[in-house]
Amino acid sequence: MPQVSLVDVASYLPGDPVPTDYFTQFSRSERMAKNVMFRSPTGRHHIGRDETAVDMAEQAFAALRERHGADLASEIDIIITHTQLPDNPVLGAGPELARRLGARPSQVLDVHNSGCAAFVQMMAMARMMMATSEAKTALIVAAQNCAGPVFTQPDIRKLAQAPVPGDGCGIGLLRKDDSGPILDIETRTYPEFAGDMDFSTNGPRKYWEPGEGQGCVSFSESKITKVFARGNRLVPEVALEVCKRIGVKSSDIDTFVTNQPNRLFLRNWHDALELPAQRHPDTFDQCGNLFAAGIPVTLDAENRAGRLRNGSVVLLSAFAHAGDFAGAAAIRWGAAR
Template identity: 85%
Template sequence: MTTTQQHLPEVSLVDVASYLPGEPVGTEYFTQFSRSDRMAKNVMFRSPKGRHHVARDETAVDMVERAVAPLIERNGADAIAEVDVLITHTQLPDNPVLGCGPEVARRLGIRPSYVYDVHNGGCAAFVHMMAMARMILQTTPARTALIAATQNCAGPVFTQTDIRKLAQAPVPGDGCGVGLLRKDDSAPILDIECRTYPEFAGDMDFSTNGERKYWEPGEGQGCVSFTESKITKVFARGNRLVPEVALAVCDRIGVRGRDVDTFVTNQPNRLFLRNWHDALELPPHRHPDTFDSCGNLFAAGIPVTLDVENRAGRLPNGSLVLMSAFAHAGDFAGAAAVRWGAAR
């Protein structure tokens, strides 16, 4: 904890919950459409065994509402009714003009004083939102925050008729993870590190594979585009950035990487996962993930995995949980350490 943090009130991550839409979708859905593509052999695109896809008419607000339901069951309706801060991240906004925060508040029947929809955190958005929520709770009269990370582009984007043939199509999955934060010391956030890397901004493209802008009518299906040279660069950055911010947090709280009880990251592919726990000198069982059953969940990967581990009884209260992730092509990374206190 920094000197400045010592003079601010403690903020805790008191609970997490998640929602996975629909029935699992097997990889055979994609293999029937796949074409011969040398990029399919790239370690970045080796597919999981399963994933979930959001239904066509299921909105980000629907997903958040369903993810919050277990929080209400465990903590009571008052815990949500008292939310002062609501922060949401949606991978694929249903309305490109509006964020989903106010509609989430309406669905949940709450009137938070602070409502923010954030986008730049990408796969590290859960940590990013934790940092924002903690700052607000520490510096205002607000006492409770709800953060929600929604990944909802796997079904809509990666099952398009042209896109589902690509090597990367089977990797993403849809899901939503939420966290409840409170101004108390029951499950304290020990430290958070967020870093922006402007030099990597713009290295990830969303393209229709032509001249058409995504909002213009015409041919071409929108998707994140990859070239092999960019894949190599992103892989190198990801290998470095996630351990870098994670170990920065460890250093400030006075522990070594191998002292962490549970390490939870975003989950782009199996090789990143292996390299990251190796960098922290952790055995694989202390770096859980949901990649094989859920695929790359983008920003929802951290809270969904935390929820799965917590419900399975593998996160005892008092254990040291470290989260870390990088976003997009490496333009953002974040890490947070928590003294776990959500076990039931």
Template identity: 50%
Template structure:
């Protein structure tokens, strides 16, 4: 079986940071959920201002091109794309990404599921394709553009949920090599929780039907409590599962990189897994909840800050939506002791 490595990651954040006051001082900014630990406001986040998912991917990939060469990136056999607010109905972003970057992949998949943990899901897909076909390399892309579009609507902006998300894009370069091997994965698709988080319109219409109400996420006190319970449980479970497969304790993880939903989850996850804050990078205060882009962007920041050494055990983990997906991946960075 071929060894597959996450060779490199890079990220891009659009525009200047947007302060919390953009939301907290918005006219009529009142919401009974504002004091929930789910919606404690980060100081900063970034917003797209007209940029598409493809624009963000194009900018996020540039550091990979600079480090590995344009020809190498253009030769990828697999392109996986997750857009967390699709730009257009019917057509995914993957084909335009391929056109912009000059790619001619044998495999091109727009991934719609796995939300905030879709980087792990796509890493698993890339690993399986590279192991079982003649493909040798893959580009996996997470673009998040909902913050500057959905959550800045005049009515939605007043809600507690609006101040949490931020926009950005993270990408990963995966190859059949022993550079930074993916040692194992643990993933769960939990159909019982499917549909528990939904977009709603107060006038009851479907999103494509004409009307004046504004699309938002349908949070209630009960649903928030459910998401908190599931998230607190699921991420430590999948991280522990992948560590057990490798016969290591969670306390031996050198760097845990998770999605960044809120401070409560970040604190509870590292506490449950026995890790100090310095081994669990946190981008929430400067970027907000980046949804699917959080894992690659947070890992990229840790790498550029020198927080990852050759031989380190790096574990990526997260969960999606109201818990319908959870996944973790273990990587031996630099390939030492793979």
């Protein structure tokens, strides 16, 4: 099959950093706030009320255009997007992004599932589509945009989980070549866990109906314990499977990039792979939990800092929601910067 490479990454963080003090003025004393799942980052960014996921993706794409030329958009054959809070739940972000960029892709897909592991899933989808078609270039986009709109609502900003998410967008450029080859990808679905994440308005109202109540994603305290155990297991599990298939010991991985849900997960994951913390980049304190955007934003930060050596093996791994999906991918790094 033709080789497909991740040839570049870029990212965008909206506005100025929002300090934790913003939330402490509203917080109420509750036992959940002490749970390791909700220990607050130092900072995070919030998307503005009139800023959209497509706005963020367009800002991130500007860096790719600068590095790859003004005609880059015309080369894109596939656009795949994942948006945490769709601006238009009927249309999705892909068509509007294509219009803004001046692209005319043959395929535009909006991926709703796979949560924090969406970047890996979109890599897998783009690679499969490119390997079995004439498409040569794909753009994958992960936009997290619910921290500002959802977690600052008057009833929600008091909750223990409110300070943890941040907003941002990360994008990847894939080409049918061998400049930064994707070595292997593993994705797994666990449908038995799909019902363990709740979305409600804290009342009988459906989210699309008028009335009182503010929508929010939540877990019961008993489910948090289960989700934490799953996350500790699933991310190393898929990562180790990829390592086995490419014939590299986990301890020999050069850089391990995961989603960034909290500090304890990050520590447990690199311990499970027998890696020092220095080889597992951490953007949690600067960005909070960026959900699907966590992997590409962290990749871009490391790449711009010059810490990803061309030819090194970069391993990506993440799990989604309450553990209904997990994915990992290995790349022989060769991205531009």
